Amino acid sequence: MESIKQRLSVYEQRTVCRMATLLDPRFKKSGFQHSSNAEQAATCFENELANFPVKETASNQPVAPDSSLLDTLFDFLGERSMNKFVNSRVDAILTKKQYLERAIVGQDIDPLLWMKVNQTDFPAIGSLFAKYLCIPATSVESERTFSKAGQIISERRTRLKEKNINILLFLNRNSWLK
Template sequence: MVTVLLDSIVKRLSPYEKKSATRMATILDPRFKKIGFQHMSNAEQAAHCFENELTALMNKDSSNDTNVEPISTNKDPLFDYIGNKARSMARNTRSDAIIAKRQYLERPLSQQDVDPLLWMKVNQTDFPAIKTLMLKYFCIPATSVQSERVFIKAGQIVSDRRTRLKEENVNILLFLNQNLWLTSSETTE
């Protein structure tokens, strides 16, 4: 029975490895990274997409930066020359993205009970671009159950017999009662 259930789970969930949002969310999760994929080819494609997203994000960030020449306080012209040479060197965002990706993927996996967003908060100075990607992909809800509940409840509240309800009252009935239900269910657990 256990093997049948595991096979069924693998069969049902394997198509999600090929979808870009779930692929990115898996590789960005510090608990899974490349290990979270059933097939190594999907993990490699996810790493490639991850690298492309990092490059695009770094290109966007570098185009927003303004190049302001710092005023030299050195009295030695040798240091002025070195500073000017360093400023004139072009940055390659693709290589920066590859380095950031490798540094992130080569770190050991996090504990399974670690919240990925808290992990990112602790490590945000090491991975500022990856933090932006995490916030982008981790905000996607895994299911639509909550929104379906709200639609069903709205259909029950706003009916043919209650067509004159004000918008504010509908919002109070839908969302205030839902929040009260959520807080009461959390305290009973």
Template sequence: MASALDPRFKLKYVSEDNRGSIEDKLTAEMKSLINEMKNAPLETAAMAPDVTEDAAAPKKKKKGLGSFFKVTTDKTAGPLLQQDHAIALELQLYLQTETLDAEEDPLKWWRESQRFFPRLSNLARKYLCIPATSFSSERVFSTGGNIVSCSRSSLKPDHVDRLVFLAKNL
């Protein structure tokens, strides 16, 4: 999914069979990110210490007999459909733009294109800023290689694990 957010590659190396599922995952991730951003201010407001329970609780309105026979409509369906359409449109516009040169910086491109793709840029910032290195695991393996040598090849795996742990944590 992260490669789809890289403007240098997009879906270039993805088979036709997997494109639909990747697009679905991207739209679902954008929806969840939007919901997280919407809920974040509410959580911080609920944690405010100066708000008392009596002042924060709204008063209930008395219902008349006619209110039981009203037909209610779902007012949230309209904005949700518009949001889904906007997300799908933003994703399709992004996929139709030209791919970036392989030598260009994708984070710089997202910074410049943030106003055109606001939801996708938040998602790209989330996934593209993860460093793709494995230095720590390589160091552990090299330490294990230093411990297990020709003269110490008969060490049991438990002893090797303990020696590597001690070498890395002391």
């Protein structure tokens, strides 16, 4: 275990790995060996959320007060909501806090499925999931593809068309993996 910790601790300092660990609802901040790396990941997470383009939804847009109720006692509330200032940094801090305070899910839960279920609670985090959790954990699959390409494309088979190579490499993938 000590050897694994030493070998993998380097990855904890890389931004992409930090973000992927923090975004995974099975780990969040508890997935880090060093708390300083967890805090740096949270800061990076907040910055990404603050720079995320905000989509205006019906709930974010102020509703104009009904003209028949203009002379009521509560007109000031309508005016305040119309003049409400949106601050992306504050929204990012609140979203980060809400996400990190949610309970860590079980190890058998698929993070992408979890995000699909919780998309309405965290719409900005969904794009970060797509950005950071789509990266394969290993390069085994790509190595297999390169190896297979080396077997197909040789000095004797230099006249293969690109279309045929793609068919051999990518469309028949399931047949040679089994």
